[in-house]
Amino acid sequence: MFQLLVDSVTDYALYMLDPNGRIVTWNTGAERFKGYSSREIVGEHFSRFFTQEDRKADLPTLALATAAREGRFEAEGWRLRKDGSRFWAHAILDAIRADDGSLLGFAKITRDITDKKERERALRESERRFQLLVNSVEDYAIYMLDLQGRITTWNAGARRFKGYEADEIIGQHFSKFFLPEDQRAGLPAHILKTAAEQRRFEMEGWRLRKDGAKFLAHVIVDAVHDDDGSLIGFAKITRDITERRRLERETHESALQLKLLVQGVRDYAIYMLDQRGMITSWNSGAEAIKGYAEEEVLGQHFSLFYTAEDRASGRAEAALKTALEEGKFEAEAQRVRKDGSLFWAHVLIDPIYNETGEHVGFAKITRDISERKQTEQQLRQTQEELLQSQKLQALGELAGGIAHDFNNLLTVMRGSADFLLRQPDLPAEKQKRYLHVMLETADRATSLTSQLLAFARRQPLEPEIFDLSVRLDAISEMLQRTLGSRYELHLDLAPALWLVEIDPTGLEAALLNAVLNARDAMPDGGRISISTRNAERAGKEGVGLTVSDAGEGIPPEKLQRVFEPFFTTKPTGKGTGLGLPQIHGFALQSGGEAEIRSEVARGTTLEIWLPRTDKQPERKTADGTDTYVPSGLKVLLVEDSDHVRYFARQLLTDLGCEVTEAANGEDGLAHSEAKTFDLVFSDIVMPGISGLELAERVRAQHPDLPVLLASGYSSKQFIPLDQRQFPILRKPYKLETLAAAIHQLKEGSARQSSGCCM
Structure with a gap:
């Protein structure tokens, strides 16, 4: 019967230990909340229910020793279930002795009181937090009254805006805060009576601080009852609403x-x-x-x-x-x-x-804003008309300048050619002289075209990577000789400049134009300064090149037109009007900017800003074989201009090449599909299939076939610098430049085919 009673208890773990602490019995309650069956646990030491830290502290041994010595051991603490989870246990260990007093073992009773402990902890925490909350509130006076209205508690908010410390006010009647007229009218007693009867009283009214100052208060008084429902006092909450009302x-x-x-x-x-x-x-x-x-x-x-x-x-x-x-x-x-x-x-x-x-x-x-929109529209129309007028004026000046200069050049060319045709038996020396005149005239025409292209931002550029200060130092002697002895060229070149990627020929032409303009502005001689520096513009890194003089200066009405072609500030016959436009065009085509500042009688400053490059300059070597072209080279020549195609064919034939002609990109593509070639030489700008498109389609069909392109425009107009796939030969070209381009292309193709790096 006793065993049945023990086994029926499920809320307590009831089991026996031998004198050494080993489990000898196990009831249903122990199995329920410790998780072990009787078969698993009997014979095991009861210390397995203790936490690791308790075992390290030898608590199981202490418990057995205390129970053996004093007859009983009682404690609360964390214990372990079979699955490793913890529970808070109340444990009693009683010593069991024989009639002669010898220790037979221990009776162990354990109860899971985790929920009880958690409730107690939560209650304590809640009370602590509530007390902290009440004491920390400074915007409300929160305090308790007894049944007679005497103050029994006092928080920080009450102290802040009523002015009393706790030891000054506790035990005092709350009517102390009321105006004398409210006290005489019995308002404090009415508040307590109403709160007691209706459980709550609320109002707004004037109250007094310790210093006698009045404030407008919002007041709530709640009745407080105990568990039996008996009234034991009042909770009072007051807030200063004076500022809020204001x-x-x-x-x-x-x-x-x-x-x-x-x-x-x-x-x-x-x-x-x-x-x-x-x-x-x-x-x-x-x-x-x-x-x-x-x-x-x-x-x-x-x-x-x-x-x-x-x-x-x-x-x-x-x-x-x-x-x-x-x-x-x-x-x-x-x-x-x-x-x-x-x-x-x-x-x-x-x-x-x-x-x-x-x-x-x-x-x-x-x-x-209808009126404003109408005004803006009229302004835009006026600006467009003015811009059109300016364009027509500039085009008129451009056309006149081109006509004048080219008529002079054509006069020489035509006169020389006509003279040679009319006198075929002219001595060889005179024929050679006329031919040289024609070549020099053609070179001047090329120079004029280059300046026009620079103004139009279509000048053929072959950019190189270099330090601007190093390059300017190298050409400074040439510039000084050009200026003459009456002019001092002063250089202020910053060391370790950021590198730029620009066309050196275009740079030298721009610099020469700037220096000659500065010289002409100081007819009696003077000092011309050239400086360089690293400079940022609009968040971009770059290099600034400045050319300054102390000459006559440019009037404001002319300064705004100096970058127009054929507009010149110099006397008639003294300037072409293409110097500054060439500088402006070169700067813009190089990805930079050009600006000019000037004051009459104080001088002029021209500044060219060029963007920085992160690329490194290539190392070039010359071995004397740059113009060698293998004899019998099969070349597909694609050019839409009959005259240029005839000229290019003659040059290629003179180089020993076998030439197949095509007048457009479609014909060129058809030839490339039908025949085998060693090289394709094509113009870029053609109607229909352009030279670039032709090159890409030829490469797709024949990946190892070299393609050389030619153009009188800048390669930048067609292929960005960082995306070039094909070399570009600039027009006009000569036998030597064409041969060198073919040689370099074939050499590069050969190295690539053999696995070498270009």
């Missing part, structure tokens, strides 16, 4: 003034929308601009003012969405008045949030 009054007055202000504005439509876009207010400006009276639009959707197209495309809804997502919507667009007429509006929509951060609607401000 702000509310000021806010009301401010809102009234704002309403009067908004209603008085007639140049702006200022009104409110709810969250859906329905109009909730309307000012006199809105009525004046849009034509609707207030009663006509309140409750209407604001898309009423949109055009039919804008309503159909959902622009009104999109505007509200943008205002919510981005904090504001602003736009200029056409809107519709009540009479159906259109006007240009500047629109601003702002979302409105209440004091809790909840979105409650939108503020909408609209201004009629």
Whole structure:
């Protein structure tokens, strides 16, 4: 019967230990909340239920020794279940002895009191937090009263705005805070009586601080009852609302003034929308601009003012969405008045949030800007007419300058050619002299064309990577010789400049033009300064090249035109008007900028800014075989100009090449598919299939076939520097330059085929 009783207990673990602490019995309660069956645990030491830290502290041995010595051991602590989880246990260990007093073992009773402990802990924590909360609140006076109204507790908020310390006020009657007239009227007693009968009293009224100053208070008194329902006192909460009332009054007055202000504005439509876009207010400006009276639009959707197209495309809804997502919507667009007429509006929509951060609607401000738009349109039209006039003037000057210079060159060319044709039996020496004159004239024409292309930003550039200071130092002696002895060339070249990638020939031409302009501005001699420095512009790194003189300077009305072609500040016959345009074109074509500053009688400063490159300069070597072209080289020549194609064929034939001609890209592509070639030489700019497209399609068909392209324009017009796949030969070219280009291309192709790096 006793065993049945023990086994039926499930809320307690009841089991026996031998004198050494080994388990000899196990009941159902032990199995339920420790997790072990009787078969698993009998014979094991009871220390396996202790935590590792308790075992290290030898608590199981201490428990057995205490129970053996004193007859009983009782404790609470963490124990372990079979699955390793912890529970808080209340444990009793009783010693069991025989009649002769010898120790037979121990009776062990354990109860899981985890939930009880957690409730106790939570209650203590709650009480602690509540006490901390009450004591830390400074915006409210929170304190207790006994049944007679005497103060029994006092928090920081009460001390802050009533002025009393706790030891000054505890035990005092709360009527101390009331005005004398309220005390005489029995208000304190009425408050306690009402709270006792109705469980709560609330009011607003004037109260007194310790220093006698009055403040407006919001007061709540709650009756406090014990568990039996007996009244044991009162809880009193007081808040100083003096400032809040003042702000509310000021806010009301401010809102009234704002309403009067908004209603008085007639140049702006200022009104409110709810969250859906329905109009909730309307000012006199809105009525004046849009034509609707207030009663006509309140409750209407604001898309009423949109055009039919804008309503159909959902622009009104999109505007509200943008205002919510981005904090504001602003736009200029056409809107519709009540009479159906259109006007240009500047629109601003702002979302409105209440004091809790909840979105409650939108503020909408609209201004009629039709007059401004009309003025802007007239200004644009005037500017366009002025720009067109300036273009026509510049084109007239350009055409006149080109006609003048090229007529001079053509006169020499035609006269020399005509003379040679009319006198075929002219001595060889004179024929050679006329031919040299024609070549020199052609070179001058090439130079003039180069300057025009630089102005148009289409000059053929072959960029190299170098340090600008190093290059300028190398050519400074040539510049000084060009200037003559009456001029001092002063160099201020910064060391360790950032590298640039530009055409050195274009740079030298630009620098020479700048230096000669500076010389001409100082006819009596003087000092010309050239400086370099690292410089940033618009967040980009680059190098600045400055050329300065102390000459005559340029008047403001002429300064703004100095980059126009054939416009010159020099006397007639003293300048071509292409120097500064060449500098400007070179700078822009190189990815940089050019600007000029000048004051009359104080001099001129020209600055060229060129972008920095992170590339490193290539190392070039010359072995004397640059112009060697293998005999019998099969070349596909593609050129749409008959004269240029004839000239190129003659050069290739002179180099020992076998030439197949094509007059356009389509023919060239057909030849490349039908025959085998060692090289394709093609112009870039052609109608239909361009040279670049031809090169790409040929490479796709024949990856190892070298392609050489030619152009009188800059390669930058067609292929960015960082994406070049094909070498480009600049026009006009000679036998030597063509041979060198073919040699370099074939050598590179051969090294690549053999696995070498170019």
